[in-house]
Amino acid sequence: MTTVRWLLAQRRLQLTLRGGMAGLDRQLDCAVSSELLDAASWLSGGEVLLTTGLRLGDPGVWRDYLKHLDDVGVAAVGLGVGFGFDTVPDEMAAAAEDLGLPLFEVPLPVPFSAITRAVLDQIAAQRSSRLVAATKAQPKMTRAAASGGSAAVVRELADAVGQNVVLLDPGLAVVASAPRTMPSADLNHIRDLLGRDPASAGAVWITDDITMTVARIGSGGHTYGHLGVVGREALDDVARMLVGHAISLLAIEQARSGEVSRDVVELYDDALAVAIDGDSGPGVLRVLGRAADRAGRVRAVVFRFTDEEAAARSRRRVVDELDHRWRPAVVHRDRADLLVVLRGDDADDMAAGLLTQVNSAGPAAAGIGPATAVGDVAESVRQARLACRSAAPGQLVDLEGSRSLLAVDPVRQALSDAYVQRLAPVLDHDAEHGTDLRASLLAYLEANGNWGVAAAAQGVHRHTLRHRMERVEDMLDVDLDDARTRAELLLMLLGGTA
Structure with a gap:
């Protein structure tokens, strides 16, 4: 300078x-x-x-x-x-x-010419230095796009231009920001600029304190998102060149062929399945790390459907929605459960938005786990499943956020032990005869003893459900008319092993 x-x-x-x-x-x-x-x-x-x-x-x-x-x-x-x-x-x-x-x-x-020459020589030297830095920054951004996706490109661009950079999806929600979170006032100005002409290729807004540059990311008539750059000085030619390179990389990422997209989604699916099974090697962690926040944390969401077909339909919807939001589609279907990995700093609102999407494919209950390190994603999945068992169709439950006793480790352990011991006759009967007494009991308890609601949830006649509960009473030697008994059994079913 x-x-x-x-x-x-x-x-x-x-x-x-x-x-x-x-x-x-x-x-x-x-x-x-x-x-x-x-x-x-x-x-x-x-x-x-x-x-x-x-x-x-x-x-x-x-x-x-x-x-x-x-x-x-x-x-x-x-x-x-x-x-x-x-x-x-x-x-x-x-x-x-x-x-x-x-x-x-x-x-x-x-002579005045000596001063003029000194200024011009220094500006030329700085410009040459900037061009050299740009030639180094461009391949770094390209490598970042290949290894870390859009968030990594944003970080490299922010470092190269020395200004704050934010990536917005088509709905103007923040996808990534670097080197720090974009102040809300600046973010609102960017959104105002885009609101005036969303299809514009670019816009600049200048005040005494800051200069904002906003550029569209798209291909043809399709807009994938927008890139905003905010700093005290206007971008020079070299910085604008780097912004253009970043936009190209981001557009390529979003416009990649359907076949490549499917392969990437399947890679995420496999990596999550392997991690849940407890095999979190370096390669798996590197893949799942694409979904992590800046602190390297993720949190799991589990959607539970009534049948596997609804879960399969919802998987496609969730993949499309995450792709639309510039998020890695780390999604895995386990029978009628759909497992999704979000960033560790994502609020429950993100999961609630996905629940709204999947409910159109079939009623689902949802649970969200706590933020954990990528290597502990299996624990977040486990707790999300526990929360999901506590949710009614169309409801998202966050046991940790709601400070539920079910989120306390000693309580969960005690319930899990009681589940295995106290409910063994029912569990063994289901396993031996292919019955579903456990699910019927849970439906009855969650319906607070309402026969009509519980029978509808199980898709059976009331008399059939009554007969099943009578068998459960005999097996467990309990009286389901007793409120305390129902409460204890419900806690065991929710806190025990699925």
Whole structure:
């Protein structure tokens, strides 16, 4: 970055600051010379104005002259002495100090062309350095796209341009942000820009404090999302080139062929299935890590359907929805259960939105597990399944978030032990004869003893359900009319092993 401070530090130029120290960090983009009193009318900002002051003999014009230059954004003023002035007048220096406009003295032996050449050479060197950095950043972004997906591309772009970057999906929800979370005020400005013309290829919004650049990510007439870049300075040519490269990579990721998409989804499916079975090797963790948040955490959601066909239909819906939201579709179907991995920092609202989607394919209950390290995803799945058993159709249960006793490890262990011991006769009978007394008992208890509701949930006649409960009473030697007995059995069924 070429600043006034840098220019004054060039000893060979022998420049001496006389006023305006507060503006030493102003950026320079060129150096010009002019003897016009209204030079400000011909300048656009960022310049070092060099003058001999031949027309500045009247002290009454000094303050207005400097103020007009400061108003248009001139970075600094250099007064060449030995012509109109032997030194910079104190009154002129005081005016520059008040404005915060750097005013320096150029000694007679130093030609203005030497200052101009120094500024231009430094800008060229910096531009060359930026281009070299860009040639290194582009392959890093490409590798990031291949190994880490959209979130990794956003991180690499933010690092390369030195500004805050956010990726939004077509619904303007945040997919990824780097190097930090985008402030809500900036995010709202970006959404306002996009709201005016969502199909626009790009837009720029500038204030005294920040510059926002927003670009569309798409192919043809299809919009996949938008990329926002926010910083104190406008993007230069090199930064815009890097933004363009990132947009291309993100568009390619979203527009990949259907066959590749299916293969990737199946890879995620297999990796999750292997992790649930307890085999979390480095390769599995690397694949599942694509779904993790910045802290490397994930959380599982389990959707339970009445039949496997509904679960299969919902799997396709969930995969499409996650893809639409720029999320890795880490989804696995286990018979009538659908297991989904979300980011560890995802709120319950994310899972609730997916539940709304899957309910259109068939009524489902849902449970969400706690955030865990990727290597402990099986534990999050286990707790999500436990929560799911506590949910009614169309309901999402978060045992940890609701501070349920079922989320307490010692309680779960005690219930699990009681489940195996107390319900053994029913479980053994189901296993030996292919009956479903356990599921009937759970339906009856969850319906709070309402025969009609419980029978409908099981798809049987009331008399059939009554007969089943009588058999359960005989096997367990209990009275299901007793409220405490029903409560204990329900807790065992919810907290025990499915």
